Amino acid sequence: MMFKLGALLMHPASKYVLLALALLFPALAVNEYQVYVMATAFIWAIAVYGFNVITGYCGQLNLAHGGFFAIGAYTVGLLTSDYGWGFWSSFLAALVLTGVLGFLVGAISLRLKEHYFAIFTLCVGFIIYLLLDKWEELTHGAVGVRNIAAPEGFGLVNFRETVPVYYLVLFFLVFIIWFTSRIQKSLLGRTFIAIRNGDDLAESLGINLMKTKILAFIISTVYAGLAGALYAGMIRFVGPEDGNVLHTFNMIMYMLVGGIGTLFGPLIGTISIVWLTQSLQFLEEYRMIIFGPMLVLLVIFFPLGVAGSFLTWMHRKAQALGLGAKKVQTESKVKSSGQEANNNA
Amino acid sequence: MLKVEHLTKMFGGLAAVNDVSVDFGANQINAIIGPNGAGKSTFFNLISGVYQPTSGKILLDGQDVTTMRCDHVAKLGVGRTFQTTNLFETATVLDNLIVGYRLRTRSGLWDVLINSKRLQAEERAAREKAREALDFVGLNHAENRYIADCTQEERKRVAFALALATDPKIVLLDEPAAGVNPEETEGLADLMKKMVRNGLTVCLIEHKMDMIMGIADKIMVLDHGEKIAEGTPSEVKNNPVVIEAYLGSDHDAAA
Amino acid sequence: EEVNIGFSGPLSGGAALYGENVLSGLRMAAEEINANGGFDIDGENHTINIVALDDQYSPAQAATNAKRLVQESDVPAIFIPHSGGIFALMDFNVEDDFLVMAYTSVPTITEQGNPLTVRIPPTFDGYVKAFTDYAIENWGTKLAMGGATHEYAKIWASMIEKAWTAKGGEVVAKNPMDYNKSADFFTGVSRLVASEPDVMFVGGASEPTGLVMQQARQLGYEGAFIMMDQAKISEAANVVGGLEPLEDTVGVMPLSVYETDAAQNFIKRYEEKYGKAPGSEAAFNYLALHGLVEAMDEAESTDPTVVRAALSDAIANLKASKNPYEVIGVDEKGGFITSPTMAVVKDGEIVEKEF
Amino acid sequence: MLQLKNVDVHYGSFKALNNISLTVDTGGLVVLLGANGAGKSTLFNTISGLNKPSAGNIEFEDKILNGMKPSAIVNAGVVQCAEGRQLFPQMSVHDNLMLGAYVHRRDKDGNRKRLNEVLELFPILEEKAHQPAGSLSGGQQQMVAIGRAMMSRPRLLMLDEPSLGLAPLVVKQMFETIKQINSLGTTVLLAEQNAFAALKIATYAYVMENGQLVMDGDRETMLGNEEVRKAYIGA
Amino acid sequence: MTIFLQQVFNGLTLGSIYGLVALGLTLVYGILHIPNFAHGALYMVGAFMSYFFMVDMGVHYWVAMAGSAVVVAVLGIICERLVFHQLRNAPPIHDKIAAIGILLFLEAMVHMFWGSDFRRMSSPFGGVVNLDGVFLREQGILIIASTVVLVVALNLFLRKTMVGATIIAMAQNREGAFLVGIDANRVAMMTFAISGALAAIAATLYAPLNLVYPAMGHIVIMKAFVIIIIGGMGSIPGAIVGGMIIGFAEAFGGYYISTAYKDVIAFSLLVVILSIRPQGLFAKGAH
Numbered sequence A: 001m002m003f004k005l006g007a008l009l010m011h012p013a014s015k016y017v018l019l020a021l022a023l024l025f026p027a028l029a030v031n032e033y034q035v036y037v038m039a040t041a042f043i044w045a046i047a048v049y050g051f052n053v054i055t056g057y058c059g060q061l062n063l064a065h066g067g068f069f070a071i072g073a074y075t076v077g078l079l080t081s082d083y084g085w086g087f088w089s090s091f092l093a094a095l096v097l098t099g100v101l102g103f104l105v106g107a108i109s110l111r112l113k114e115h116y117f118a119i120f121t122l123c124v125g126f127i128i129y130l131l132l133d134k135w136e137e138l139t140h141g142a143v144g145v146r147n148i149a150a151p152e153g154f155g156l157v158n159f160r161e162t163v164p165v166y167y168l169v170l171f172f173l174v175f176i177i178w179f180t181s182r183i184q185k186s187l188l189g190r191t192f193i194a195i196r197n198g199d200d201l202a203e204s205l206g207i208n209l210m211k212t213k214i215l216a217f218i219i220s221t222v223y224a225g226l227a228g229a230l231y232a233g234m235i236r237f238v239g240p241e242d243g244n245v246l247h248t249f250n251m252i253m254y255m256l257v258g259g260i261g262t263l264f265g266p267l268i269g270t271i272s273i274v275w276l277t278q279s280l281q282f283l284e285e286y287r288m289i290i291f292g293p294m295l296v297l298l299v300i301f302f303p304l305g306v307a308g309s310f311l312t313w314m315h316r317k318a319q320a321l322g323l324g325a326k327k328v329q330t331e332s333k334v335k336s337s338g339q340e341a342n343n344n345a
Numbered sequence B: 001m002l003k004v005e006h007l008t009k010m011f012g013g014l015a016a017v018n019d020v021s022v023d024f025g026a027n028q029i030n031a032i033i034g035p036n037g038a039g040k041s042t043f044f045n046l047i048s049g050v051y052q053p054t055s056g057k058i059l060l061d062g063q064d065v066t067t068m069r070c071d072h073v074a075k076l077g078v079g080r081t082f083q084t085t086n087l088f089e090t091a092t093v094l095d096n097l098i099v100g101y102r103l104r105t106r107s108g109l110w111d112v113l114i115n116s117k118r119l120q121a122e123e124r125a126a127r128e129k130a131r132e133a134l135d136f137v138g139l140n141h142a143e144n145r146y147i148a149d150c151t152q153e154e155r156k157r158v159a160f161a162l163a164l165a166t167d168p169k170i171v172l173l174d175e176p177a178a179g180v181n182p183e184e185t186e187g188l189a190d191l192m193k194k195m196v197r198n199g200l201t202v203c204l205i206e207h208k209m210d211m212i213m214g215i216a217d218k219i220m221v222l223d224h225g226e227k228i229a230e231g232t233p234s235e236v237k238n239n240p241v242v243i244e245a246y247l248g249s250d251h252d253a254a255a
Numbered sequence C: 001e002e003v004n005i006g007f008s009g010p011l012s013g014g015a016a017l018y019g020e021n022v023l024s025g026l027r028m029a030a031e032e033i034n035a036n037g038g039f040d041i042d043g044e045n046h047t048i049n050i051v052a053l054d055d056q057y058s059p060a061q062a063a064t065n066a067k068r069l070v071q072e073s074d075v076p077a078i079f080i081p082h083s084g085g086i087f088a089l090m091d092f093n094v095e096d097d098f099l100v101m102a103y104t105s106v107p108t109i110t111e112q113g114n115p116l117t118v119r120i121p122p123t124f125d126g127y128v129k130a131f132t133d134y135a136i137e138n139w140g141t142k143l144a145m146g147g148a149t150h151e152y153a154k155i156w157a158s159m160i161e162k163a164w165t166a167k168g169g170e171v172v173a174k175n176p177m178d179y180n181k182s183a184d185f186f187t188g189v190s191r192l193v194a195s196e197p198d199v200m201f202v203g204g205a206s207e208p209t210g211l212v213m214q215q216a217r218q219l220g221y222e223g224a225f226i227m228m229d230q231a232k233i234s235e236a237a238n239v240v241g242g243l244e245p246l247e248d249t250v251g252v253m254p255l256s257v258y259e260t261d262a263a264q265n266f267i268k269r270y271e272e273k274y275g276k277a278p279g280s281e282a283a284f285n286y287l288a289l290h291g292l293v294e295a296m297d298e299a300e301s302t303d304p305t306v307v308r309a310a311l312s313d314a315i316a317n318l319k320a321s322k323n324p325y326e327v328i329g330v331d332e333k334g335g336f337i338t339s340p341t342m343a344v345v346k347d348g349e350i351v352e353k354e355f
Numbered sequence D: 001m002l003q004l005k006n007v008d009v010h011y012g013s014f015k016a017l018n019n020i021s022l023t024v025d026t027g028g029l030v031v032l033l034g035a036n037g038a039g040k041s042t043l044f045n046t047i048s049g050l051n052k053p054s055a056g057n058i059e060f061e062d063k064i065l066n067g068m069k070p071s072a073i074v075n076a077g078v079v080q081c082a083e084g085r086q087l088f089p090q091m092s093v094h095d096n097l098m099l100g101a102y103v104h105r106r107d108k109d110g111n112r113k114r115l116n117e118v119l120e121l122f123p124i125l126e127e128k129a130h131q132p133a134g135s136l137s138g139g140q141q142q143m144v145a146i147g148r149a150m151m152s153r154p155r156l157l158m159l160d161e162p163s164l165g166l167a168p169l170v171v172k173q174m175f176e177t178i179k180q181i182n183s184l185g186t187t188v189l190l191a192e193q194n195a196f197a198a199l200k201i202a203t204y205a206y207v208m209e210n211g212q213l214v215m216d217g218d219r220e221t222m223l224g225n226e227e228v229r230k231a232y233i234g235a
Numbered sequence E: 001m002t003i004f005l006q007q008v009f010n011g012l013t014l015g016s017i018y019g020l021v022a023l024g025l026t027l028v029y030g031i032l033h034i035p036n037f038a039h040g041a042l043y044m045v046g047a048f049m050s051y052f053f054m055v056d057m058g059v060h061y062w063v064a065m066a067g068s069a070v071v072v073a074v075l076g077i078i079c080e081r082l083v084f085h086q087l088r089n090a091p092p093i094h095d096k097i098a099a100i101g102i103l104l105f106l107e108a109m110v111h112m113f114w115g116s117d118f119r120r121m122s123s124p125f126g127g128v129v130n131l132d133g134v135f136l137r138e139q140g141i142l143i144i145a146s147t148v149v150l151v152v153a154l155n156l157f158l159r160k161t162m163v164g165a166t167i168i169a170m171a172q173n174r175e176g177a178f179l180v181g182i183d184a185n186r187v188a189m190m191t192f193a194i195s196g197a198l199a200a201i202a203a204t205l206y207a208p209l210n211l212v213y214p215a216m217g218h219i220v221i222m223k224a225f226v227i228i229i230i231g232g233m234g235s236i237p238g239a240i241v242g243g244m245i246i247g248f249a250e251a252f253g254g255y256y257i258s259t260a261y262k263d264v265i266a267f268s269l270l271v272v273i274l275s276i277r278p279q280g281l282f283a284k285g286a287h
C-alpha cells in the first residue's frame, strides 16, 4: 500500500502535478502573505540547490555559500541604486560576478580537504560579511542598500507586486531544478559524485579533480548569486545581515531535512522549514527551544532526510518485491538506467 | 609495456621506493610481492601518478609519464584498484560504474544545458561500457543492487569492473584478493587470466602466494623499497634472498 | 471586537533586549486600555490585541512579517523599531494600506514623504547641535570619535563630525567600534585616548557604552564625553558602578530624572509591572499606542489614513498619565513633536540643561 | 576457561562467523589455523567485544562476555594483541607499555614489576623506551604490542598473527617467547598463518574455513593429519 | 613605546582568552573529531552560570568560577551522551548540524531564564595598575596568569597522569585504546567535560571586562575556529599560539590600522596562513 503510494509519487507524471500545484498556488492561497512566503522559500530553495551541487553531489562542505548569496544580492542592489543600472542587466552582472568570485575562492580553497575546507570557507563567508559591514565606501556599511530596482516587467506585469514576483521566482526555480536534474543525470553529475566518494578513486578514473571541483563550486556560487539577485529584486533592501553566516547554517538545515544529494531534497527541506519557522512564530523568542532539539533529533533519526529516506526505502522495497529497480525511477544520487528515454524526450 | 628506471620515492628521510628498475611485459600478469611496508603500494602510486617520484623515470609504451598527473595517466590507459575499496554505498552497481568511462568523454556544462547530441551519445557509450565491464566480471545479474548490499567479493569485482570501464591498457590491482576466501580467490585469479586473454596487461600486488605462484608470469620482490629479486615464480620461490626476507624458510622450520 | 496591532522587531538573537523593551511598552499600554473597557468605534466596543512577530533585525523578515500581520491579522498599524525594517516596510505600506509606527531617530524616515509613516522619537539632529555647542563651550575643541558601527550610530557620528568642525572644533581621532559584537574595547579606546582629546564621542546600546567609558577612564582619560541618544546616562551608570566615572558627560535626559508627574507615574507603574526601570523605548512606544488608540476612538475608524489624520489631535489630547514625554502632537511629515532635553553629569549628579 | 557456543557474526548481510563453538582450557596454548579471510580476526574481535555476535554465547570463567564493553572484557582478563599492532604511534614505547597496565592503574608496584618482566623478555625495548613507538621497525613494534598486552596481566592472551610482516629469524624468536609466556602461566589463543611453527608449540588446534570451524585436535593429531599438512603446511 | 607595550598587554590578554576557548575546541576535535559549533554556547552558559552564582547566590568570584566550570562540564557531558555519541558513525556534516541545534537550544534556554539584557559581572580584580603610562588591568593580569597555569596544568594532566594518557591514546588510535581496556565512553565524556570547564573558566575570566548576554559566544567561537585551524586542528600548542596570533593581530591591527577592520585583519590572516600552509602551523600527521 505504502509502496504503491510511493511508486505513484515517483511516477514521472507526478512532477507535472507538482508544477501545476505551484502554478495554482496563488489562487489556492488564503492570502497574499502565503504567496509572499512561498516566493521567499523558492528563492532560498534556489540557493540550496547550489549548496546541494557542491556539498550534496561533490561532497565539499562550503560554508561561504551564504556569502555568495549576499554578493549576488548586493551586486543587484548597488548597481541599481548607486549606478542606475536596470534590474536585468544587474542580474546578469550578479551571475557573472558570483561566477568569477566562485572561481577565485574555489581555486584557493579547494586545495584544502574536509574540515579544513569547511572552516576555511566559513572564514571566507565571515570575511564577506565583515566587508559588507565595514567597507562603507562601497557597500554603505551597516546602513545597507535601499531603493533597489524591482525587476522590470512587461505589459501589465509589474514585479513590484507579490503574485507576479512569485511567478518570476517560480520560473527560475523550475529552471534550476530542471538544470540540476540534467546535471545529476549526466556524466558531469556522476563525475561530481565520484569525487564525493573519494579523491583518490576519482583521480584514478582519469577525472581532473581541481577542474571538476572548481566547476561544481562555480555552479553552486552562481546559483547562490542568482538567488541573491532575485532576493534583492523582491525585498528591495539589502543589508550586511543578509550575509550573516547564520544563513549558511539555515541552508545546510534545509538541505539535510530534505535529503542531501537528492534532487527534490532542497525543495522539500526549504519549503517545510520555512513554513515551520513561520508557524512557530507565535512562540516568539522561545521557538528555538523546540527548533534546536528538533534539528538534533532529525540528524540522529533521519540522517538521510525526507527524500533520502524515502528513496532508499523505495529501492529496498522494490528489490525485495523483486521488481528490479529498472521499473522504479530512482531520482536519487545517480540515475538508474530506465531514465534514458526521459533524457531524450 | 611498462618500463621503470631507477625509480626512487622519499618520504622525508624514508626511501619508500629505492632505485627500482623493472620492465613489465605486455599481455601478461606481473606480480609484486614483499613484506608489509616494502613500498609496493607506493610503487603503484608512483606509476599511476598519485605521487611524483623523487627521481627516476616511468615509461608507458615508450612514452614518458614520470611527471604526469593522475588523471592524465589514467587517460593514457592505466586503470587501477585500491587496497581498500571505496564505492558509493547507496547507489547501484551500475550507477557506480558509469562514471568509469568519463575520461573518454568530452561533454561539459554547455552540453548538459543544451542536451547536445554529443552528450547523449557519450552517455549511451558510458552505459554500454559499464554493462560490458559488468558482464566481463560476471556480475550483470547484480547491476541494480546497492553496493551496500554486496558481498566482499562482489565489491572486489565491482572495483575491477570500474577499472575496466576506463578502457585501460594496463590495470594495477592492489591486493585484490585480500579478505576474500580461497574459493573466491580462485575466481578472481581466473578473472585476471581472462583479462590477459583479452589483451590487457595486469600488475598485481598480493600476499597470497598460492595465487601468485599459480598465475604470475613474472614476479618482482620488493623489500625496504628495494628490488631484491625478479623472475618467474619458480625462480623467485627458490631465491634465498626472497626466502630470507619474505617467504620465510619453511624448510628451515620444518627441519 | 478586537483590533489587532502589529509589532515586528528583534525578539531573539543579539538585539532581542531592545525589541523586548519596545514590546513591553506596547503591551503595558494595551493592557491599560483593555482594563479600562477598551474604546468605541461607532458605538461598538473594541479591545486591543498586540500581535508580535520576531524579525531578528532583518529587513526581509520584517517585510514578511508585515505582509503576514496585514493579511492574517488585518492590522491597521505596525510598530517597528529598526530603520532597516522601516525602510523595507515603507516600500509597500501605502499599497498594502497600513501605518508604519517607526521607532527610530533617523531623520530621513520622515523626509521621504510617506503619508502612512509616523516617527515616534525625536530626530537626533536637535541633539547633535545642542550637545556640540555645550561641549565646545565648556570642555574644549578636540574631539575623538568612538561611537558604535551600526547604521544609526554611523549617521549620528557623521552629523556630529560636521557640526563639530563647523563650530571650529577639530576631530583628532576616529575609531568607531562594534559595540554589539566586539570582544574587547580596550585597544580601540586606547587609540582614542592616545590622541589626547578634550571630548570623546561614544554611544551605542547603553551597557557597552558604559563599558567603553569605563575603559577610557581606566586608561587614564580625564576628559569629557558626548553620549549618543541611544545610550542612557542612568543605564550606563549601572554598568560602571555609579555616576562618578561619567563626570562631564552630556547626553539625553534619562526618563528617570524627569521630574514631571506624568513621567514619575509611568515609571512607577512600569516598575510594578516588569520589576525594572523603563527605558525610553518603552515609554515612547507606550504613549504612541495610547495616542493611536485615542485617534481610532476619535476618528471612529481603523482606516490607516483616517487614523493618521486624527493622530496629531489625539496625542495632544492624551491624558497626562498616558503621555510620559509630554508629546504635543505630530508634524505634517509624521514626526512626534517633543521638546528634546539635554542632561549633563556634574559633581556626580545628573543636571538638566536648557536646550 | 573460555567457551564459545554457537556464535554467529554478521558484517551487514555477510555472515563472517557461522556457528562457532570452541573451548580453551586453562594453561593451554590453542592455535587457530585458517586462510586469509577465514574469520580469525573477526573471532578475536568478537571475544574482545569489538564485534557484537548476532547469536550464541561467549563465556569466560563463569562470566558472560557477549554484551560486555571492550574495556570490561580487558578488565576480566581477556586481552588481545591485535593484527596490525594498534600502537599509539606518537607516544613513547614506555608510555605505550604503561597504558597496557591501564586496568591496573592503581597497583603501581605491581605494574613496575610487570614492566621489568616484559623488558626482560624484550631487552631491546629497554633501549628504545623513550622513542616514539611509531618510529620502531616492524618487528620491534610487534614486541611493543605483545609487551603492552602482557602489561594488562591477561589470564587469556589472544595473539592475532603476531608473526605478520616479521623476518623469519624474529618469528622464530617470537614463538619461543610465546611458549615462554605460556609456560609462565598465561593461557594463550594464537591465530597464525605460519602453521607449522604454531602447531609445534600448541597444545590444541582448530582449523577455520569460511567462518566455520572445520577440524580440531591436539598437536599430534593435527601434525599427523594429511589434509592439514597439505592445506596449511605445504609439502 | 608605552603605546606599544600597552598593545602587547592587550594582545596577551585577548590571546589568552581566545587560546583558552580554542583549547577546549581543539581537544574535542583532536580526540573525538567533532567540530563542536556549540562550544561558543557553552562559553556563554559558563558566563551566565558564574553570573548566577555571584550575583544571585552571592558567592565569591572563585567559588562562582568553580561552580560554573562544574555545571558546564556536566552540560558538556550531557551533550556528548545525548547527541554526539548517537552520531559517532554518522558523516561529519551531521555533527555540525547537531551542534548548531544545541547552540540554538542553549541560547534560547538562557534567554528564557535571564532574558536578553546585557548584564555586568564584576570581579574582585577591578583595579588598574599604572606602570609608567602602561595601564594594566588587574583582571587582564589575572587572565594571562590563569591561562599559563591552566595550560601547564592541562599539559601535566595529559602527559603525566594515567587518565590523561588515555585521552591522548584515544586521539592516536581508538582501536588500540579499546584493546588496552580504555573505556571510550569515559574518555569522550571526560574530553567534553574538560572542554566545557575550560570554556566556563575562560568566560568567567573574561566576563568582568565585558558584558554577559546570550549572544556573547558568537564572535568568540568564530575566532576559536580560526585559531584551531591556524594552529592545526587537534594541536594544544597550536591553540595557544593561534590564540596569541589572533590576539596580537587584533590588538596591533586594531590600534595601528583600524579598529573597525580588526576582525577582517584576523580572518584574512587565516586565509593567508592556510594558503601557505594548508595543514596549519602545528598539525601532526594528516587528518
Ligand SMILES: Nc1ncnc2c1ncn2[C@@H]1O[C@H](COP(=O)(O)OP(=O)(O)OP(=O)(O)O)[C@@H](O)[C@H]1O
Pocket: B011, B014, B016, B034, B035, B036, B037, B038, B039, B040, B041, B042, B043, B083
Ligand atoms: N604518504 C606517505 N608519507 C610517508 N610515508 C609513507 C607514505 N606512504 C607510505 N609511506 C611509507 O612508505 C613505506 C611503504 O609503504 P607502502 O604502502 O608502499 O607499503 P606496502 O608494500 O604496500 O605494504 P602493505 O603490504 O602493508 O600494503 C612504509 O614504510 C610507509 O609507512
Ligand SMILES: Nc1ncnc2c1ncn2[C@@H]1O[C@H](COP(=O)(O)OP(=O)(O)OP(=O)(O)O)[C@@H](O)[C@H]1O
Pocket: B152, B178, B179, B180, B181, D011, D014, D016, D034, D035, D036, D037, D038, D039, D040, D041, D042, D043, D083, D161
Ligand atoms: N569490517 C568488516 N566489514 C565487512 N566485512 C569484513 C570486515 N572485516 C572483515 N570482513 C570480512 O570478514 C571475513 C573474515 O575476515 P577476518 O579479518 O576475520 O579474516 P582473517 O581470518 O583474520 O584473515 P587474515 O588472515 O587476512 O587476517 C573476510 O571475508 C573479510 O572480508
Ligand SMILES: [Mg+2]
Pocket: B040, B041, B042, B083
Ligand atoms: Mg600496500
Ligand SMILES: [Mg+2]
Pocket: D037, D040, D041, D042, D083, D160, D161
Ligand atoms: Mg586477520
